Amino acid sequence: MTPVVFEQAYKVKYNYDSSARQTQIFDILRENAVFDLGKIFSSELFGGISTGVIDTQVWNGKNNFSSIMKRYENNIKRGMDKLTNSLNLG
Numbered sequence: 001m002t003p004v005v006f007e008q009a010y011k012v013k014y015n016y017d018s019s020a021r022q023t024q025i026f027d028i029l030r031e032n033a034v035f036d037l038g039k040i041f042s043s044e045l046f047g048g049i050s051t052g053v054i055d056t057q058v059w060n061g062k063n064n065f066s067s068i069m070k071r072y073e074n075n076i077k078r079g080m081d082k083l084t085n086s087l088n089l090g
Helices: 003-013 021-031 051-059 065-071 073-086
Strands: none
Touching: 051 065, 065 073
16 A cells, blocks of 8 residues: 555545544554465465474474475475466566
């Protein structure tokens, strides 16, 4: 959301509080919004790798993450290519 839209929509249109408190709350929400692109694009990025595979290794204390990633190397490369093309970065 662009700053102009944020200022007009949230601070003016949706602000039903005459004090500055609601405006401060909107500012706090805006400042702390986080988008984890790894999670958003994880299906494209790690196509073929179940998150359960990685979770199981971590929770069982196994130290073979690199061999698992090596096993899925081609899938990851294809996922990266697909993601790059869909975002027009390549």
